Amino acid sequence: MASSSYSNSPCAACKFLRRKCMPDCIFSPYFPPEEPQKFANVHKIFGASNVSKLLNEVQPHQREDAVNSLAYEAEARIRDPVYGCVGAISVLQRQVIRLQKELDATNADLIRYTCNEMPTTQDGRRIIGEG
Amino acid sequence: MASSSYSNSPCAACKFLRRKCMPDCIFSPYFPPEEPQKFANVHKIFGASNVSKLLNEVQPHQREDAVNSLAYEAEARIRDPVYGCVGAISVLQRQVIRLQKELDATNADLIRYTCNEMPTTQDGRRIIGEG
Numbered sequence: 001m002a003s004s005s006y007s008n009s010p011c012a013a014c015k016f017l018r019r020k021c022m023p024d025c026i027f028s029p030y031f032p033p034e035e036p037q038k039f040a041n042v043h044k045i046f047g048a049s050n051v052s053k054l055l056n057e058v059q060p061h062q063r064e065d066a067v068n069s070l071a072y073e074a075e076a077r078i079r080d081p082v083y084g085c086v087g088a089i090s091v092l093q094r095q096v097i098r099l100q101k102e103l104d105a106t107n108a109d110l111i112r113y114t115c116n117e118m119p120t121t122q123d124g125r126r127i128i129g130e131g
Numbered sequence: 132m133a134s135s136s137y138s139n140s141p142c143a144a145c146k147f148l149r150r151k152c153m154p155d156c157i158f159s160p161y162f163p164p165e166e167p168q169k170f171a172n173v174h175k176i177f178g179a180s181n182v183s184k185l186l187n188e189v190q191p192h193q194r195e196d197a198v199n200s201l202a203y204e205a206e207a208r209i210r211d212p213v214y215g216c217v218g219a220i221s222v223l224q225r226q227v228i229r230l231q232k233e234l235d236a237t238n239a240d241l242i243r244y245t246c247n248e249m250p251t252t253q254d255g256r257r258i259i260g261e262g
Contacts, residue, residue, distance in 0.1 A: 047178045054212055062213045069217035073204060081185055082193045085216060086200035092223035099230035106237045113244040 012039040017048060026055050030067035041074035042067075143170040148179060157186050161198035172205035173198075 013027030014020065016039050021028055027048075031039040042051050051070060058066050076085035083090070144158030145151065147170050152159060158179075162170040173182050182201060189197050207216035214221070 045181065046176065047181060050176065050178060054208075058212050066213045069214045072217050073215060077185075077204075081189050082197045083200050084204060085220060086203050088220055089216060089223065092220065092227060095227050096223060096230065099227065099234060103230060103234045103237060106234060106241055110237055110241050110244070113241070 009033045012036045013043075013048065016040060016043060026052050030055075030064055038071050041078055042070050045074040045077050046070060140164045143167045144174075144179065147171060147174060157183050161186075161195055169202050172209055173201050176205035176208050177201060 009015070010019075010021035010033065011025055011028035012031040012033050012035055014025060015033060016036065027039070042048075046054075051067075054066060054070070055063050073085050076088065080087050140146070141150075141152035141164065142156055142159035143162040143164050143166055145156060146164060147167065158170065173179075177185075182198075185197060185201070186194050204216050207219065211218050
Protein backbone atom coordinates (compact mmCIF):
# COMPACT_ATOMS: atom_id res chain seq x y z
CA MET A 1 0.00 0.00 0.00
CA ALA A 2 1.00 3.61 -0.45
CA SER A 3 2.37 5.10 2.71
CA SER A 4 1.05 8.41 3.94
CA SER A 5 3.39 10.44 6.09
CA TYR A 6 2.38 14.08 5.90
CA SER A 7 1.48 14.07 9.59
CA ASN A 8 5.15 13.93 10.62
CA SER A 9 7.41 15.36 7.97
CA PRO A 10 6.99 16.65 4.43
CA CYS A 11 6.86 13.96 1.74
CA ALA A 12 9.96 13.38 -0.37
CA ALA A 13 8.48 15.46 -3.20
CA CYS A 14 7.70 18.54 -1.09
CA LYS A 15 11.07 18.24 0.66
CA PHE A 16 12.80 18.12 -2.73
CA LEU A 17 10.71 21.01 -4.09
CA ARG A 18 11.14 22.94 -0.81
CA ARG A 19 7.46 23.58 -0.36
CA LYS A 20 4.97 23.04 2.45
CA CYS A 21 3.46 19.56 2.31
CA MET A 22 -0.31 20.05 2.59
CA PRO A 23 -2.72 17.32 3.74
CA ASP A 24 -4.10 17.05 0.19
CA CYS A 25 -0.62 16.79 -1.40
CA ILE A 26 -0.91 14.64 -4.55
CA PHE A 27 2.62 13.25 -4.09
CA SER A 28 2.57 12.52 -0.37
CA PRO A 29 0.97 9.02 -0.39
CA TYR A 30 3.44 7.75 -2.99
CA PHE A 31 6.68 9.52 -2.11
CA PRO A 32 7.42 8.90 1.58
CA PRO A 33 10.25 10.96 3.09
CA GLU A 34 12.34 7.83 3.65
CA GLU A 35 12.62 7.26 -0.12
CA PRO A 36 14.04 10.57 -1.38
CA GLN A 37 15.68 9.00 -4.47
CA LYS A 38 12.34 7.81 -5.87
CA PHE A 39 11.10 11.38 -6.28
CA ALA A 40 14.49 12.74 -7.33
CA ASN A 41 14.52 10.21 -10.18
CA VAL A 42 11.01 10.87 -11.52
CA HIS A 43 11.62 14.61 -11.17
CA LYS A 44 14.84 14.40 -13.19
CA ILE A 45 13.29 12.36 -16.00
CA PHE A 46 9.65 13.47 -16.19
CA GLY A 47 9.52 16.69 -14.18
CA ALA A 48 7.38 17.23 -11.08
CA SER A 49 4.67 19.01 -13.04
CA ASN A 50 4.26 16.16 -15.55
CA VAL A 51 4.11 13.59 -12.72
CA SER A 52 1.49 15.65 -10.90
CA LYS A 53 -0.56 16.04 -14.11
CA LEU A 54 -0.40 12.31 -14.79
CA LEU A 55 -1.46 11.45 -11.23
CA ASN A 56 -4.46 13.74 -11.57
CA GLU A 57 -5.41 12.06 -14.84
CA VAL A 58 -5.61 8.53 -13.40
CA GLN A 59 -8.02 7.06 -10.86
CA PRO A 60 -6.88 7.34 -7.21
CA HIS A 61 -6.67 3.53 -6.89
CA GLN A 62 -4.30 3.44 -9.91
CA ARG A 63 -1.93 6.12 -8.67
CA GLU A 64 0.39 3.86 -6.72
CA ASP A 65 0.93 1.63 -9.78
CA ALA A 66 1.40 4.73 -11.95
CA VAL A 67 4.04 6.15 -9.58
CA ASN A 68 5.85 2.82 -9.35
CA SER A 69 5.97 2.38 -13.10
CA LEU A 70 7.21 5.99 -13.52
CA ALA A 71 9.87 5.37 -10.85
CA TYR A 72 10.93 2.17 -12.66
CA GLU A 73 11.17 3.99 -16.00
CA ALA A 74 13.04 6.92 -14.45
CA GLU A 75 15.59 4.67 -12.74
CA ALA A 76 16.12 2.71 -15.97
CA ARG A 77 16.65 5.95 -17.94
CA ILE A 78 19.16 7.24 -15.39
CA ARG A 79 21.07 3.93 -15.54
CA ASP A 80 20.90 3.82 -19.34
CA PRO A 81 20.31 7.29 -20.83
CA VAL A 82 20.21 5.95 -24.40
CA TYR A 83 17.74 3.08 -24.11
CA GLY A 84 16.14 3.37 -20.65
CA CYS A 85 13.70 0.56 -19.97
CA VAL A 86 13.22 0.08 -23.73
CA GLY A 87 16.55 -1.78 -23.49
CA ALA A 88 14.89 -4.31 -21.16
CA ILE A 89 12.03 -4.71 -23.65
CA SER A 90 14.49 -5.51 -26.46
CA VAL A 91 16.32 -8.07 -24.28
CA LEU A 92 13.04 -9.72 -23.27
CA GLN A 93 11.73 -9.76 -26.86
CA ARG A 94 14.90 -11.52 -28.04
CA GLN A 95 14.58 -13.97 -25.11
CA VAL A 96 10.95 -14.76 -26.06
CA ILE A 97 11.93 -15.40 -29.71
CA ARG A 98 14.85 -17.64 -28.66
CA LEU A 99 12.74 -19.63 -26.18
CA GLN A 100 9.89 -20.03 -28.69
CA LYS A 101 12.36 -21.38 -31.29
CA GLU A 102 13.89 -23.78 -28.75
CA LEU A 103 10.43 -24.93 -27.68
CA ASP A 104 9.33 -25.48 -31.29
CA ALA A 105 12.48 -27.51 -32.00
CA THR A 106 12.08 -29.57 -28.81
CA ASN A 107 8.40 -30.19 -29.56
CA ALA A 108 9.33 -31.31 -33.08
CA ASP A 109 11.87 -33.78 -31.61
CA LEU A 110 9.29 -35.03 -29.14
CA ILE A 111 6.70 -35.53 -31.89
CA ARG A 112 9.22 -37.56 -33.89
CA TYR A 113 9.70 -39.84 -30.86
CA THR A 114 6.04 -40.13 -29.91
CA CYS A 115 5.08 -40.88 -33.52
CA ASN A 116 7.45 -43.84 -33.29
CA GLU A 117 9.85 -42.40 -35.80
CA MET A 118 12.64 -43.94 -33.79
CA PRO A 119 15.78 -45.20 -35.51
CA THR A 120 15.08 -48.49 -37.27
CA THR A 121 17.29 -51.36 -38.45
CA GLN A 122 17.66 -51.98 -42.17
CA ASP A 123 14.86 -54.55 -42.10
CA GLY A 124 12.51 -52.08 -40.49
CA ARG A 125 12.60 -53.34 -36.87
CA ARG A 126 12.90 -50.64 -34.25
CA ILE A 127 16.00 -50.45 -32.13
CA ILE A 128 15.19 -50.31 -28.44
CA GLY A 129 17.44 -50.37 -25.42
CA GLU A 130 18.01 -53.14 -22.89
CA GLY A 131 14.75 -54.65 -21.49
CA MET B 132 19.43 7.58 -40.33
CA ALA B 133 18.25 10.73 -38.66
CA SER B 134 16.79 13.17 -41.12
CA SER B 135 17.91 16.75 -41.12
CA SER B 136 15.46 19.23 -42.51
CA TYR B 137 16.23 22.66 -41.10
CA SER B 138 17.11 23.98 -44.52
CA ASN B 139 13.47 23.94 -45.63
CA SER B 140 11.13 24.24 -42.68
CA PRO B 141 11.51 24.27 -38.90
CA CYS B 142 11.81 20.84 -37.27
CA ALA B 143 8.76 19.41 -35.51
CA ALA B 144 10.14 20.51 -32.13
CA CYS B 145 10.72 24.14 -33.09
CA LYS B 146 7.38 24.28 -34.87
CA PHE B 147 5.68 22.92 -31.73
CA LEU B 148 7.62 25.30 -29.46
CA ARG B 149 7.06 28.19 -31.91
CA ARG B 150 10.69 29.15 -32.07
CA LYS B 151 13.19 29.71 -34.85
CA CYS B 152 14.89 26.50 -35.90
CA MET B 153 18.61 27.24 -35.93
CA PRO B 154 21.17 25.21 -37.91
CA ASP B 155 22.58 23.83 -34.65
CA CYS B 156 19.13 22.85 -33.27
CA ILE B 157 19.59 19.79 -31.04
CA PHE B 158 16.12 18.44 -31.96
CA SER B 159 16.19 19.00 -35.71
CA PRO B 160 17.98 15.81 -36.88
CA TYR B 161 15.61 13.60 -34.87
CA PHE B 162 12.27 15.38 -35.13
CA PRO B 163 11.53 16.00 -38.81
CA PRO B 164 8.56 18.30 -39.60
CA GLU B 165 6.64 15.42 -41.18
CA GLU B 166 6.44 13.60 -37.83
CA PRO B 167 4.85 16.21 -35.54
CA GLN B 168 3.32 13.62 -33.17
CA LYS B 169 6.72 12.21 -32.22
CA PHE B 170 7.78 15.49 -30.62
CA ALA B 171 4.33 16.25 -29.21
CA ASN B 172 4.46 12.90 -27.37
CA VAL B 173 7.94 13.26 -25.86
CA HIS B 174 7.13 16.86 -24.95
CA LYS B 175 3.95 15.80 -23.14
CA ILE B 176 5.63 13.03 -21.16
CA PHE B 177 9.21 14.21 -20.58
CA GLY B 178 9.13 17.92 -21.40
CA ALA B 179 11.22 19.58 -24.11
CA SER B 180 13.85 20.75 -21.63
CA ASN B 181 14.43 17.23 -20.24
CA VAL B 182 14.70 15.78 -23.76
CA SER B 183 17.19 18.48 -24.75
CA LYS B 184 19.23 17.86 -21.57
CA LEU B 185 19.27 14.13 -22.20
CA LEU B 186 20.35 14.57 -25.82
CA ASN B 187 23.23 16.77 -24.70
CA GLU B 188 24.31 14.14 -22.17
CA VAL B 189 24.67 11.31 -24.71
CA GLN B 190 27.14 10.93 -27.56
CA PRO B 191 25.97 12.33 -30.93
CA HIS B 192 25.94 8.84 -32.50
CA GLN B 193 23.62 7.62 -29.71
CA ARG B 194 21.11 10.44 -30.00
CA GLU B 195 18.89 8.86 -32.61
CA ASP B 196 18.48 5.70 -30.50
CA ALA B 197 17.87 7.86 -27.42
CA VAL B 198 15.14 9.84 -29.20
CA ASN B 199 13.50 6.70 -30.56
CA SER B 200 13.43 5.02 -27.16
CA LEU B 201 12.02 8.19 -25.58
CA ALA B 202 9.37 8.37 -28.32
CA TYR B 203 8.49 4.71 -27.70
CA GLU B 204 8.18 5.28 -23.94
CA ALA B 205 6.15 8.45 -24.43
CA GLU B 206 3.71 6.78 -26.82
CA ALA B 207 3.31 3.83 -24.45
CA ARG B 208 2.63 6.18 -21.51
CA ILE B 209 0.03 8.12 -23.51
CA ARG B 210 -1.69 4.85 -24.49
CA ASP B 211 -1.49 3.48 -20.94
CA PRO B 212 -1.06 6.29 -18.37
CA VAL B 213 -0.86 3.83 -15.45
CA TYR B 214 1.77 1.36 -16.66
CA GLY B 215 3.30 2.88 -19.80
CA CYS B 216 5.88 0.59 -21.37
CA VAL B 217 6.43 -1.11 -17.99
CA GLY B 218 3.19 -2.94 -18.86
CA ALA B 219 4.96 -4.45 -21.89
CA ILE B 220 7.87 -5.51 -19.65
CA SER B 221 5.47 -7.34 -17.28
CA VAL B 222 3.77 -9.12 -20.20
CA LEU B 223 7.13 -10.15 -21.69
CA GLN B 224 8.46 -11.31 -18.30
CA ARG B 225 5.40 -13.54 -17.79
CA GLN B 226 5.83 -14.85 -21.35
CA VAL B 227 9.51 -15.71 -20.69
CA ILE B 228 8.60 -17.56 -17.47
CA ARG B 229 5.80 -19.51 -19.22
CA LEU B 230 8.00 -20.43 -22.22
CA GLN B 231 10.88 -21.49 -19.94
CA LYS B 232 8.51 -23.75 -17.96
CA GLU B 233 7.10 -25.28 -21.14
CA LEU B 234 10.61 -25.80 -22.51
CA ASP B 235 11.76 -27.45 -19.26
CA ALA B 236 8.75 -29.77 -19.29
CA THR B 237 9.22 -30.65 -22.97
CA ASN B 238 12.94 -31.26 -22.44
CA ALA B 239 12.13 -33.53 -19.49
CA ASP B 240 9.68 -35.52 -21.70
CA LEU B 241 12.29 -35.76 -24.42
CA ILE B 242 14.94 -36.98 -21.97
CA ARG B 243 12.54 -39.68 -20.74
CA TYR B 244 12.12 -40.87 -24.34
CA THR B 245 15.77 -40.68 -25.32
CA CYS B 246 16.81 -42.49 -22.12
CA ASN B 247 14.39 -45.28 -23.12
CA GLU B 248 12.20 -44.71 -20.13
CA MET B 249 9.23 -45.57 -22.28
CA PRO B 250 6.12 -47.14 -20.77
CA THR B 251 6.79 -50.79 -19.94
CA THR B 252 4.55 -53.84 -19.46
CA GLN B 253 4.32 -55.48 -16.04
CA ASP B 254 7.04 -57.95 -16.95
CA GLY B 255 9.39 -55.17 -17.91
CA ARG B 256 9.12 -55.35 -21.69
CA ARG B 257 8.79 -52.04 -23.46
CA ILE B 258 5.65 -51.22 -25.36
CA ILE B 259 6.42 -50.04 -28.83
CA GLY B 260 4.16 -49.18 -31.73
CA GLU B 261 3.40 -51.27 -34.79
CA GLY B 262 6.54 -52.47 -36.64
